[in-house]
Amino acid sequence: MKWHLLAVGQRLPDWAEAAYEDYAKRFPPEARVHLRTVKAEPRSSGKPVEALMAAERQRLEAALPKGARLVVLDERGDRCTTAALAQRLRQWQLDGIDVAFVIGGPDGLDPALRDAAHWRLRLSDMTLPHALARVLLIEQLYRAWSLNTGHPYHRE
Numbered sequence: 533m534k535w536h537l538l539a540v541g542q543r544l545p546d547w548a549e550a551a552y553e554d555y556a557k558r559f560p561p562e563a564r565v566h567l568r569t570v571k572a573e574p575r576s577s578g579k580p581v582e583a584l585m586a587a588e589r590q591r592l593e594a595a596l597p598k599g600a601r602l603v604v605l606d607e608r609g610d611r612c613t614t615a616a617l618a619q620r621l622r623q624w625q626l627d628g629i630d631v632a633f634v635i636g637g638p639d640g641l642d643p644a645l646r647d648a649a650h651w652r653l654r655l656s657d658m659t660l661p662h663a664l665a666r667v668l669l670i671e672q673l674y675r676a677w678s679l680n681t682g683h684p685y686h687r688e
């Protein structure tokens with residue numbers, strides 16, 4: 533079972549890139565998170581925001597691995613504890629299901645993609661910048677992996 537992280541926005545600020553890498557490199561090779569990024573539409577084009585999000589959705593759909601379970605990161609999604617996330621991931625692993633976590637761009641994810649998702653995951657009740665959402669997600673995936681494998685990173 534593979535975990536994929538798809539995100540709009542190819543370049544993170546240095547601090548966020550470093551924080552993301554700090555967690556991403558802790559996974560053993562067989563559990564590593566496969567990151568794919570797609571270009572954000574330029575906000576200076578004058579196009580309506582719906583058109584910008586639709587273009588980003590098309591790029592995300594093209595990058596989605598076939599057969600992967602789609603989990604969108606969304607501030608309106610379900611609240612979830614780390615233990616519940618770990619439990620879901622454990623179940624999907626037993627079922628042999630790949631998972632693709634998707635993070636949107638400056639205006640969020642196109643509603644069509646949100647509606648198509650198997651699960652909408654909320655990281656916080658507050659709106660986060662996409663860079664911080666990416667860092668928070670990789671840390672929580674690492675924590676969930678630690679919990680599922682008995683690694684001492686996670687302490688009850």
Ligand SMILES: C[S@@+](CC[C@H](N)C(=O)[O-])C[C@H]1O[C@@H](n2cnc3c(N)ncnc32)[C@H](O)[C@@H]1O
Pocket residue numbers: 604605606607608634635636637638639640641653654655656657658659660661662665
């Ligand atoms: C700047 S936010 C977009 C905010 C946008 N107004 C919206 O309605 O989604 C960029 C991306 O970060 C992720 N994100 C931001 N806050 C989040 C939260 N509290 N929980 C989960 N994901 C979040 C989402 O994937 C979102 O598409």
